[in-house]
Amino acid sequence: xxxxxxxxxxxxxxxxxxxxxxxxxxxxxxxxxxxxxxxxxxxxxxxxxxxxxxxxxxxxxxxxxxxxxxxxxxxxxxxxxxxxxxxxxxxxxxxxxxxxxxxxxxxxxx
Amino acid sequence: xxxxxxxxxxxxxxxxxxxxxxxxxxxxxxxxxxxxxxxxxxxxxxxxxxxxxxxxxxxxxxxxxxxxxxxxxxxxxxxxxxxxxxxxxxxxxxxxxxxxxxxxxxxxxxxxxxxxxx
Numbered sequence: 001x002x003x004x005x006x007x008x009x010x011x012x013x014x015x016x017x018x019x020x021x022x023x024x025x026x027x028x029x030x031x032x033x034x035x036x037x038x039x040x041x042x043x044x045x046x047x048x049x050x051x052x053x054x055x056x057x058x059x060x061x062x063x064x065x066x067x068x069x070x071x072x073x074x075x076x077x078x079x080x081x082x083x084x085x086x087x088x089x090x091x092x093x094x095x096x097x098x099x100x101x102x103x104x105x106x107x108x109x110x
Numbered sequence: 111x112x113x114x115x116x117x118x119x120x121x122x123x124x125x126x127x128x129x130x131x132x133x134x135x136x137x138x139x140x141x142x143x144x145x146x147x148x149x150x151x152x153x154x155x156x157x158x159x160x161x162x163x164x165x166x167x168x169x170x171x172x173x174x175x176x177x178x179x180x181x182x183x184x185x186x187x188x189x190x191x192x193x194x195x196x197x198x199x200x201x202x203x204x205x206x207x208x209x210x211x212x213x214x215x216x217x218x219x220x221x222x223x224x225x226x227x228x
Contacts, residue, residue, distance in 0.1 A: 034216065043203045043219035044154070046112070087153065096142075098217065100153045 002027045002092050006101035013078055013108050021073040021086055021104045029093030033071050035064050036087040038103070044087055047073075078108045113137050114206050116220035123194055124228055131189045131223045133204030139184035140206035144217060145177070148201045160187055194227045201225075 005024045013019055025033065032051050036044035048057045050066040057064050061082065063074040073086055085105045089098040113136040123129050133143060142161050146154040158174075160166040160181035168174045176198075178190040187206075191198055201224050205217040 032216075036219070041201075041222070041224070043114075043116075043205075043222045046216055046218055049216050097156060097159070102153050 002090070002095075002099050004088055004090055004099050004101040006086075006088050006104050008104060009102070010105040011107070013106070015079060015108055015110050016077050018074070018076045018078070020075070021106070022070060023073070023088030023101055024070040025088075025090045025099075026069075027090050027092045027099065031091040031093045031096075033066055034089045034091070034098065035071070035073055036089070037084045038087055039084050047086075075106070078106075080108045080110050082106065083108045112216075112218040114140075114204065114218050114220040116204055116223050118223060119221060120224040120226075122226045122228065125195050126193055128190055128192045129194055129225060131191075131202055131204075131225075133187045133189070133206070133220050135185050135206040135218075138206075138208050140187075140208060141184065142207050143181055143187040144205045144207075145179060145187075145189050146203045146205065148203060148222075154203065157189075191225065194225070196227045199225055199227045 003026050007022045034049050035047040038044045048064040053068045055066050061076050065072050085103045087103045088101040115134045117132045144159050145157045148154050156169050157172045158166045158168045158179050160179050162181050162184050166179035181187040201222050203222040205219045207215040207217045
């Protein structure tokens, strides 16, 4: 069964304290892995798409990496405005639908 | 680029009435649009997928006669909640992609519509 698991459920960091969020997946043929950021009461905001193991993408303080079993979202020197829920989703080769993880709620304290 | 809008952003209605939510892709043509529902502190739940000019495909457990979806153009899809009841109160989010759904195209999301049925 295709499945996406995100960890931790919640993460509290001090401003400037770097860390990583994990997205583990099992899927029968990966078409793509997606990272989104969601603020309370808003729709998800697209961050990255990764297609194959070894691929990396960066945007400001965020860097996403992908292996055959998991993806990491590294956040470097975070700021309070990086506080949000980060969602991971995968698209299987057999189905265009996105399989979603439960998300990681990130809180950055000033 | 890749901006998706939704209207209204929030709506309050009486039980038994119908509510229409619009989803528009502002700067690209959306061959496929998706409608999601999100409960508090939970992830997104796909309700249905619609391709322009075709009937929507509903997920198991979603009543197609209650949640009417129309995707009449490449930039507009509508979700109508018919005879709404309090249990339909939720956060509804649409997304759009520029593929037919069979490729790696990214889904871009609207800001969501919060529905409260009294």
